[in-house]
Each structure stands twice: as structure tokens, then as C-alpha cells.
Amino acid sequence: MKKREHMSSVKDHIKQFLAAKVKVSANELDDATEVYSSGTFSSLIVLELLSYLEKTFDVEIGAQDLNQENFTNVKTISGLVERLLAQKLSASAE
Numbered sequence: 001m002k003k004r005e006h007m008s009s010v011k012d013h014i015k016q017f018l019a020a021k022v023k024v025s026a027n028e029l030d031d032a033t034e035v036y037s038s039g040t041f042s043s044l045i046v047l048e049l050l051s052y053l054e055k056t057f058d059v060e061i062g063a064q065d066l067n068q069e070n071f072t073n074v075k076t077i078s079g080l081v082e083r084l085l086a087q088k089l090s091a092s093a094e
Contacts (some may be wrong), residue, residue, distance in 0.1 A: 010057070011078045017052050018074070019044045031075040036068055046071065053077075060086040 011031065018020040018033070022040055035041050041049075050061055059081060070080040 008082050011074055013056060014049075014053075014074050014077050016082075017049060018045070021048065029052050029074060031078075032073050034073050035071050035077070049077075053081055059086060059088060 012026070015026040015029045015033075018041065018069055019029055019036075022045075035046065050066075053059065054061055061080070061084065065084075067079060
């Protein structure tokens with residue numbers, strides 16, 4: 001899978017998860033959909049999202065990654081997952 005396709009897949013997973021939680025179509029969410037400031041997503045949904053990301057992508061989101069910068073919107077969450085996947089791949093190649 002090409003990196004661009006993989007990134008799209010990560011974003012799609014995130015959008016589908018969030019859309020299901022607030023009962024909207026994934027098409028209603030875009031890369032800039034705010035997670036914290038919109039008031040649409042509760043802290044419980046964010047915790048469920050953390051668990052979902054760790055299980056779905058087999059990554060570990062550490063305390064250092066739990067900040068608003070990484071969870072601002074779909075794009076930043078996807079970026080975090082992509083970075084963690086790249087780190088995992090790099091570590092396994094060593």
C-alpha cells in the first residue's frame with residue numbers, strides 16, 4: 001500500500017469511528033473537523049478513540065502524545081498515527 005493510500009485509510013478509519021459515535025455520516029467530517037473545540041466529541045469519546053487507534057493500528061499512544069496538538073482534528077490525529085506507525089516500522093527494521 002502506498003503511503004498516500006495508507007494515510008487516507010487512517011483518516012477514513014478515524015472519520016468512520018467519530019461519525020459512528022456522534023451518529024453522523026463520515027462524509028460530514030473532514031480533515032479539519034475539530035475534536036476538542038467543537039464540543040461535539042466528549043472526553044469519553046476521545047478516550048474510546050485512543051483505545052480504538054491503539055487496537056486498530058497496533059500502536060501505543062504514550063503520555064507524551066496525549067496533547068491537544070495531536071488531537072486537534074482528523075488530520076492531526078491521522079498524523080500522530082502515521083508517525084507512530086513509522087516509528088514502529090523503523091524500530092522493527094533495526
